[in-house]
Amino acid sequence: MRARNGAAYLQRLQDDREVWLDGERVADVTRDPRLGRGARSIAALYDLQLDPCRVDEMTYLSPTSGERVGLSHIQPRSVDDLVRRRNMVRTWSEWSAGMLGRSPDYLNTMVMGCASNADYFAHNDPAYGQNIVRYYETVREQDLCLTHTLVSPQVNRAVHPDLQAGGEVALHVVDETDAGLVLSGARILATLAPASDDLFVAPSPSRSFAGEGNPRAFAFSIPVATRGLRMICRESFDVGRSSFDHPLGSRFEEMDCTAVFDRVLVPWERVFLYGDQDYCAALFRATNCFNHSMHQFLTKNWVKAEFVLGVATLMAEAIGIAGQLHIQRLLGEILHAALTLRAFIRAAEADATPGPGGVFAPDTETLLTARSYFPEVYPRLIEILQILGSSGLANIPSEASVEAPEIAADIERYFQGATLGGKERIRLFRLAWDIACSSFGGRQVLYERYFAGDFYRNVAVHYANHEKGPYREMVASFLNREPSPLPS
Numbered sequence: 001m002r003a004r005n006g007a008a009y010l011q012r013l014q015d016d017r018e019v020w021l022d023g024e025r026v027a028d029v030t031r032d033p034r035l036g037r038g039a040r041s042i043a044a045l046y047d048l049q050l051d052p053c054r055v056d057e058m059t060y061l062s063p064t065s066g067e068r069v070g071l072s073h074i075q076p077r078s079v080d081d082l083v084r085r086r087n088m089v090r091t092w093s094e095w096s097a098g099m100l101g102r103s104p105d106y107l108n109t110m111v112m113g114c115a116s117n118a119d120y121f122a123h124n125d126p127a128y129g130q131n132i133v134r135y136y137e138t139v140r141e142q143d144l145c146l147t148h149t150l151v152s153p154q155v156n157r158a159v160h161p162d163l164q165a166g167g168e169v170a171l172h173v174v175d176e177t178d179a180g181l182v183l184s185g186a187r188i189l190a191t192l193a194p195a196s197d198d199l200f201v202a203p204s205p206s207r208s209f210a211g212e213g214n215p216r217a218f219a220f221s222i223p224v225a226t227r228g229l230r231m232i233c234r235e236s237f238d239v240g241r242s243s244f245d246h247p248l249g250s251r252f253e254e255m256d257c258t259a260v261f262d263r264v265l266v267p268w269e270r271v272f273l274y275g276d277q278d279y280c281a282a283l284f285r286a287t288n289c290f291n292h293s294m295h296q297f298l299t300k301n302w303v304k305a306e307f308v309l310g311v312a313t314l315m316a317e318a319i320g321i322a323g324q325l326h327i328q329r330l331l332g333e334i335l336h337a338a339l340t341l342r343a344f345i346r347a348a349e350a351d352a353t354p355g356p357g358g359v360f361a362p363d364t365e366t367l368l369t370a371r372s373y374f375p376e377v378y379p380r381l382i383e384i385l386q387i388l389g390s391s392g393l394a395n396i397p398s399e400a401s402v403e404a405p406e407i408a409a410d411i412e413r414y415f416q417g418a419t420l421g422g423k424e425r426i427r428l429f430r431l432a433w434d435i436a437c438s439s440f441g442g443r444q445v446l447y448e449r450y451f452a453g454d455f456y457r458n459v460a461v462h463y464a465n466h467e468k469g470p471y472r473e474m475v476a477s478f479l480n481r482e483p484s485p486l487p488s
C-alpha cells in the first residue's frame with residue numbers, strides 16, 4: 001500500500017521547515033495550536049482513503065508499483081475514470097464540507113495533468129519532460145501533499161507583475177549552477193504551505209490563458225523544508241475555540257502564506273520549464289494540465305453549495321420560515337447553484353476528449369465557464385445565509401454560556417427554535433455564522449472569488465479566446481434571409 005494514512009502524513013511534516021506566524025518561527029506545525037488542527041483535518045482525509053469500506057473507491061493500483069495509490073493521481077483513460085475520480089473527490093469534499101480548498105487532490109490532479117503533457121515540457125528541454133514524469137510518479141507513489149504558488153506579490157499592479165519595484169520582488173533566477181537554479185524573490189499565495197510536503201511553482205493559469213508575456217515564466221517543485229524558503233503566514237483563524245463555538249475554524253484552517261525565496265537552490269531534476277519564456281508562459285493555454293484541477297475544484301464547489309443548501313434549509317426550518325414563498329425562492333437559488341455545478345461537471349465529463357497519451361481530460365470550454373461561475377455565485381449564497389439568519393447569526397452564545405447551569409433554563413426557553421431546542425439551535429446557527437460572518441467565513445468568500453485568478457479577467461479572456469465565427473455567421477445568415485413572401 002503506497003497510499004498514506006494520516007499518521008504518515010503528519011510525521012513527514014515534522015522537519016525544519018521555516019514557517020513564520022505571529023512574529024515567531026513555528027517549531028512543529030502538527031502540534032502548533034494555530035495550525036495543528038488544520039493539519040489533522042488533512043490527515044483525516046488520508047485516513048479516509050484507507051477506510052476498509054472505501055479503499056476500493058478511493059484508491060487504484062499503481063501502473064508502476066502495482067500497489068494501491070490515491071485515486072486523485074489517476075491518469076484517466078475514459079469518461080468512467082473521470083467519474084470515478086470525481087466520486088473520490090466528492091468523498092473528501094463531503095468530509096470537509098467543501099471548506100478545504102487545498103486538499104491534496106487539487107495539486108495531485110494538476111501534477112498528473114502536467115506529466116500527461118510531458119511532451120510539452122520535453123519540447124522546452126528533453127530533461128524537463130523526464131523530470132515532470134518522474135516527479136509525478138514520486139508524488140503518486142509517496143502520496144505527497146502539495147501546494148502551489150503562481151502569482152507575484154501585489155505591490156503595484158500598474159506595472160508588469162514581474163517587474164515591480166525594479167524586478168526584485170517577483171520570484172526570479174539569480175544564478176544558474178551545475179547543481180541547479182538559484183532563486184530569490186517572493187510568490188503568493190501559498191495556501192496550506194505549512195502543512196504541505198512540496199511547493200509547486202508554475203506560471204499563473206490566468207495569465208497563461210490571457211497569452212501574456214511573462215519574463216519570469218518557469219516551473220519547478222521543491223520541498224517546503226528547503227533551505228532559504230520562508231513561509232510568512234497571515235494570522236490563524238483557528239483561535240483555539242471548541243468545535244461547538246467555531247465549527248469550521250476549529251477544523252479547517254488551511255493557512256495562506258507568502259513564500260519568500262532567499263537564494264533557494266532548485267536542483268535541475270526538479271526543474272520542469274525554464275528558458276524559453278514565451279513557451280513556458282503558455283503552459284496552461286497550450287495544454288490541458290489545468291483541466292484536471294478545474295474538474296477537482298468544481299466538484300469541491302458542488303459539494304460546498306450542497307452543504308450551504310443543507311445549512312440554509314435547516315436554518316429556515318429552525319425558525320419557521322421554510323414555508324414562505326420568498327424564502328423558498330432564496331433557498332431555490334442555492335439549489336440551482338448546486339445543480340448548475342452538477343450540470344457543468346457532468347457536461348465537462350460527457351464531452352471529455354483524449355489528450356496526449358490517451359489521457360482523458362474534461363471539456364475545456366465547459367470548465368472555463370464553470371470556473372468563472374462560482375466566484376460570482378458563492379458570495380450570493382453567503383448573502384442568502386445572512387438574509388435568512390438575520391439576528392440569529394449574531395445571537396449565538398458560546399458553548400461556555402450554553403453549558404452554564406445558572407442560565408440553562410434561559411438557553412432552552414429563549415433560544416429554542418421551531419424544530420430545535422436551545423442548544424441545538426445555537427449549534428446550527430454557530431455553523432451558519434462560521435460560513436457567513438466569521439473571519440473564517442470571510443476568507444472563504446475571498447478564496448472562492450480569487451483563488452483561481454482574477455475572475456473579471458478570466459471571463460474577459462475566455463470571451464476573447466473563444467471562437468466567435470459561428471455566432472457572427474448565425475447573425476449574418478439571419479440578416480441575409482428575407483421573410484417568406486405572403487401568397488399573392
Ligand SMILES: Cc1cc2nc3c(=O)[nH]c(=O)nc-3n(C[C@H](O)[C@H](O)[C@H](O)COP(=O)(O)OP(=O)(O)OC[C@H]3O[C@@H](n4cnc5c(N)ncnc54)[C@H](O)[C@@H]3O)c2cc1C
Nearest residue numbers: 148149150151154157188189190191446447450451453454
Ligand atoms: C484566500 C486566497 C488563497 C489563495 N491561494 C492561492 C494559492 O494557494 N496559490 C496561488 O498561487 N494563489 C493563491 N491565491 C492567489 C490568487 O491566485 C490571486 O489572488 C489571484 O490571481 C488574483 O491576483 P491578486 O490577488 O494579486 O489580485 P490583483 O491582480 O492585484 O487584483 C486586484 C484588483 O485589481 C484589479 N487589477 C489588477 N491588475 C490590474 C490591471 N493591470 N488593470 C486593471 N485592473 C487590475 C483586479 O481586477 C482586481 O480587482 C489565493 C488568493 C486568495 C484570496
